[in-house]
Amino acid sequence: MENRLRVLRAERQWSQAELGERLDVSRQAVNAIETGKYDPSLPLAFKIARLFGMKIEEIFDDGFDGEQND
Amino acid sequence: MTDLSPMDDAPAEGSIGRPIAWMAAAGLATVFTAGAIVGVIAASKEDGGALSTTAFAIIAAFVAIICGLIYAQWRLARRIAASGGEMTRRERLNRNIMIACGVMGGTIGLVLAITSDTLTADPLTVFSEAPLPLTLAILLALFWGAVMPVIAWFWHTRAIDEQEAHAYRDGGYYAAYAYLIAAPTWWFLWRGGILPEPNGIAIFIGFSLIWSGVWYWKKYR
Numbered sequence: 001m002e003n004r005l006r007v008l009r010a011e012r013q014w015s016q017a018e019l020g021e022r023l024d025v026s027r028q029a030v031n032a033i034e035t036g037k038y039d040p041s042l043p044l045a046f047k048i049a050r051l052f053g054m055k056i057e058e059i060f061d062d063g064f065d066g067e068q069n070d
Numbered sequence: 071m072t073d074l075s076p077m078d079d080a081p082a083e084g085s086i087g088r089p090i091a092w093m094a095a096a097g098l099a100t101v102f103t104a105g106a107i108v109g110v111i112a113a114s115k116e117d118g119g120a121l122s123t124t125a126f127a128i129i130a131a132f133v134a135i136i137c138g139l140i141y142a143q144w145r146l147a148r149r150i151a152a153s154g155g156e157m158t159r160r161e162r163l164n165r166n167i168m169i170a171c172g173v174m175g176g177t178i179g180l181v182l183a184i185t186s187d188t189l190t191a192d193p194l195t196v197f198s199e200a201p202l203p204l205t206l207a208i209l210l211a212l213f214w215g216a217v218m219p220v221i222a223w224f225w226h227t228r229a230i231d232e233q234e235a236h237a238y239r240d241g242g243y244y245a246a247y248a249y250l251i252a253a254p255t256w257w258f259l260w261r262g263g264i265l266p267e268p269n270g271i272a273i274f275i276g277f278s279l280i281w282s283g284v285w286y287w288k289k290y291r
Contacts, residue, residue: 020158027158028086028289029233037291038233 002061006034008052023047086150087290093146100139107132164229167221178210237288245281252276 009019009030016027016034023030023044032038039060040048049056110128114121121129151157157165185206202210226235253273259265 015156017156017158020161024160025158025231025233026161026164028161029231032233032289038236041232044232 001039002036002063003033004059005030005048008059009034022051087286089146089150090290091286093143093150096139096143096146100136100143103132103136103139160229160231164225167225167229171221174213178213181206234289237285240288241281241284244284245277248280249273249277
């Protein structure tokens with residue numbers, strides 16, 4: 001899953017450690033999420049969204065284009 | 071998407087898997103080199119007691135190698151610590167628990183080596199089924215059966231985050247399937263007379279290695 005975490009972090013000039021401290025996770029977890037190697041749990045995704053004052057779908061993109069099959 | 075240029079001034083970041091793997095390899099090499107020193111001493115004792123000049127030279131070379139390996143580990147530890155800024159609270163706690171476990175494991179190994187009748191450099195002594203003094207056996211069982219679960223519980227609930235828990239869980243799946251497949255296979259082949267009797271410690275070590283390997287791959291890839 002793609003996400004904008006790295007960009008949002010860069011805009012605030014936070015290191016991975018600073019973001020990790022705010023989210024109570026390790027630098028490795030931040031790195032894994034940023035590089036798309038790990039998708040965060042729903043609680044962590046909400047925590048990330050609250051931290052940046054955005055909706056989850058504004059940060060994470062699951063590739064769904066909006067077309068719904070009935 | 072927003073321009074990534076602000077990252078240019080950020081500290082070096084990225085996966086720390088490679089330096090950690092090198093550190094683990096250097097740690098293992100340190101242990102094996104120390105084992106080689108014990109082997110040289112043991113061989114000298116068998117040949118008459120005193121260390122020859124050649125033995126001294128070999129031991130000095132091994133000591134130099136160990137010093138180099140320790141220095142390399144120190145450099146790697148600094149690189150890991152500097153990657154992505156300071157360690158987070160969870161990372162520091164995680165590291166401290168790992169160091170404590172390493173010290174305790176080393177102490178157990180040392181106690182077992184000291185209580186052994188003879189010096190030996192044979193790495194297969196870990197598979198030994200020789201009797202232990204009763205007090206030592208009870209102490210080791212208490213440590214492994216009562217203290218380790220508390221450390222594991224504390225580690226899982228306080229030190230690791232969800233990404234590491236996920237990696238650990240995946241490791242457990244792989245190890246469990248490997249156990250379910252390999253242990254009976256070995257048992258069948260033993261009963262057929264092809265392999266020696268299944269060894270519990272060998273199975274335990276194999277299980278642990280697979281678990282640790284998958285955990286490492288999932289956490290640091």
